[in-house]
Amino acid sequence: METATMNIKIKLTEQSRVNQLDPNNISFGTLFTDHMLVADCVNGEWQTPEILPYGDIAYNPALASLHYGQSIFEGMKAFKNEDDEVLMFRPLENFKRFNISAERMCMAQVPEEIFIGGLEELLKIDSAWVPKGEDNSLYLRPFMFASDVYLGVRPSQNYRFMIIMSPAGKYYSTPPKVKVETEYIRAAPGGVGYAKCAGNYASSLYPAKLAAEQGYTQLLWTDAIEHKYFEESGTMNVMFVKDGKLITPAVSTTILKGITRDTLLQLAKSMNIEVEERRVPVAEIIEGIANGSVTEVFGAGTAVVVSPFAAIGFEGTDYELPAITENSLSTRLKNALNDIRTGKVADAFGWVWKV
Template sequence: MAETLTISENLVAESRLPQVDFNNIPFGRVYTDHMFVADYVNGEWTDLRIVEYGNMSLSPANMALHYGQSIFEGMKAFKDEEGNVLMFRPEDNAKRLNRSAVRMCMPELPVDIFMSGLTRLLEIDRGWVPNLPGTALYIRPYMFAMDEYVGLKPSQNYRFMIFACPVGAYYSEPVSVKVEEEFTRAAAGGTGEAKAAGNYASSLYPAKLGQQQGYDQLIWTDGIEHKYIEEAGTMNLMFVIDNELYSPALSGTILPGITRASVLQVAEEWGVKVHVGRLAVETVINAHREGKLQEVFGVGTAVTVSSVSKIGYRGEDFELDMDNRALSQKIATYFEEIRYGRKADSHGWVIKL
């Protein structure tokens, strides 16, 4: 990291930490004492600062509110048995944020600013990183337009921020999913591979309809034929068919998940035959009918590894055997052990504060 970076600090006089019940943490509702902020003005990132977490003032004409220039990342920090704070592949999040920024016509953020702000924030608020089983500190870096202008063009000024919140499990039980064939999450040439706020906004209505039908999430399909599997609303998807692992290929319409890439790499190292390519819904359904579909699970920062219990497709439900999750459980255990520092990280993915 560049030694010339200066981060000003205006810290709270009294922490809210004693008020938190870590045995009962709602996901995404409780926030740490501080946040990191940097502003992009006159073509450069400036005024790096850590301040008290709280509301901020925005113009009613703020361009992010009107034209959607807003991107974000999702990360987690963990605490090992010695009380050290551990992060999983944070520089990959910084790089993915910049790929999203390029697609959304926003300035890239130097990785050293991202990492310095993140590291210092976690050093100050390290007491907020929970150490109970299944808990973590969820970290939200994001960037948005700051110009006051009602006109369709890229903003000239931006703000980058990081805040964090202690969390438990995103899904406490296996999830049910419905194959979506009417609505489209992303189309070729669009913003599907960027972690842009608008991608998630457009998914809410179809997801609501699916939930009204009794499903937790959707399996999004391609925007042309609705024949090929892409991803779920909060996670990339994996399928175990005949003891081989299948993952939809990144095609420009799928978020390139950091957990996804890590899982595929580890599975190959374990000798699992991995297929990355176009995966038709019918291939999965036929595998289920033939008794060859052994596991379906999602992977991502928020969910880590989440088993799928049921797939809804054209009015029929296809149940998965929750007693047959050997690979996904092995993967979940492996990543839990390295993220919490209980197992040596041979890949150099975990960074200790």
């Protein structure tokens, strides 16, 4: 695949830090590659992007994004195949979703040549940072924030788009124990639940903190109106295996249209697994765990990939799920996804983008 060419100003670091990378000991989001991309939109016009040594950025105390929250991001991953070629996974889907988020937050649209072209150039320069090994990848974080220096509630006239990259390993060391949240909400109909904006994550921190104090790793969010239907789990979409079927909440204005979610649904269909996208009642799943018809519940997302849950807490009771095996659907889906992303098998879906 090719993207439009463009000019990028490049200033390389004088000393690489890649020797700090230990592929056998990677903590998520703590180590960053040598370079970052910066592109400014000034009064509706995108300026020439720059690739610079990774480092701090200066900002004015009146920066609009600090006060009014115009800030969005994406999460993506790059991998290396056996020939040391760098592969991105479904980057155009992230690009499209980024601009959907930008539209909802009344922000500038980022051109494809800056988003995709910038990712490609940055990955070429920092390719040594893409770790090999099971569960390893290079996490890619494109983000954009309002850069007006102005106090007053209005859409910013200026924006800064950036890309930073961080080596990533396994997100959870053990299967998470999650709590069904029936007091606080993640999103409401007509809100910004489908956008990948910073505020969605900020508002989740307090209820997640309360759940952690009760011994839970994450939350299972329910609908804002009745708290009777599952929506998402923490930073993940959620999936259920019931009577051999793969079930997941249908996307809406309150649920992020996850790219990993969509990928797993397509993979399941290719395995002749019946898929249902619908409203999923909490009562149905709790009853299903109790009677054995629900055999797996797992989160799906770029950071976690596929994360089976150990137990679900609901109304003071923990409902334990069966142990995951090599024959579990979540395991089979994760293995199939990883084999495609790392080039171990042929990509029949057209998902892999060679840098």
